[in-house]
């Protein structure tokens with residue numbers, strides 16, 4: 714993802730690539746050799762401390778796309794947002810931004826339907842389930858009432874109506890497919906987003922960088938930046 718973001722920034726006349734940091738060059742973040750208005754982070758939770766320190770020190774805005782964060786990591790981003798403008802989204806495609814709203818709406822309309830979320834990704838993906846699957850879970854179960862089930866090995870007895878299943882499939886070069894199934898009595902509604910390339914995520918993150926640059930400290934959402942002109946969405 715980092716390389717694709719760099720390619721997009723290099724080709725954009727309105728943007729300048731201030732520096733590139735990987736696992737072996739994280740020190741660049743603390744030695745003052747990078748000056749930036751915005752940091753775009755697609756890395757690993759192991760990099761969070763370095764990113765956090767850089768943003769806290771420089772007050773650069775942060776566009777974070779890294780997944781696999783736990784509640785403690787998210788709380789650290791929240792705290793960081795008191796010092797700088799921060800956005801974290803598990804998915805920077807406009808299609809998934811829309812899917813989140815559609816799934817939330819469907820869950821409210823299809824009360825009593827069994828919900829299962831299936832995500833499919835390439836064989837190099839390091840975390841499971843995907844951050845997007847977790848985001849879709851929050852959209853269909855905002856009060857976190859469901860019993861979340863990851864796979865059903867060893868299960869005895871029928872599926873409980875209170876369950877939501879989340880299933881991760883890995884293979885090949887799949888850029889990212891997410892389906893939210895709603896199963897009713899003799900009918901099914903399923904909502905699918907299929908990414909044909911990873912570039913869509915990078916394009917979305919760069920657009921988020923453009924829109925968050927120069928904003929006051931605070932926690933922003935992709936909806937805030939993307940759908941600000943769409944009434945009733947946020």
Ligand SMILES: NC(=O)C1=CN([C@@H]2O[C@H](COP(=O)(O)OP(=O)(O)OC[C@H]3O[C@@H](n4cnc5c(N)ncnc54)[C@H](OP(=O)(O)O)[C@@H]3O)[C@@H](O)[C@H]2O)C=CC1
Pocket residue numbers: 714715734735736737738755756757759760777778779780781802803804805806840844911914915
């Ligand atoms: N929000 C979104 O829209 C999207 C989010 N993602 C998320 O972005 C993150 C990166 O994905 P992707 O680019 O495919 O991953 P890669 O494995 O290709 O790249 C990971 C990057 O993180 C760096 N890194 C730093 N510390 C570690 C560590 N301890 N272990 C592994 N890597 C480390 C690597 O550095 P080095 O180069 O030095 O090895 C590398 O630059 C993932 O969390 C993924 O889920 C992915 C796509 C879209």
Ligand SMILES: O=C(O)C1=N[C@H](C(=O)O)C[C@H](O)C1
Pocket residue numbers: 780803804834838839842843844845846888889890914
């Ligand atoms: O690792 C990936 O590739 C992706 N990760 C994100 C996630 O975990 O949801 C977004 C996208 O699906 C691609």
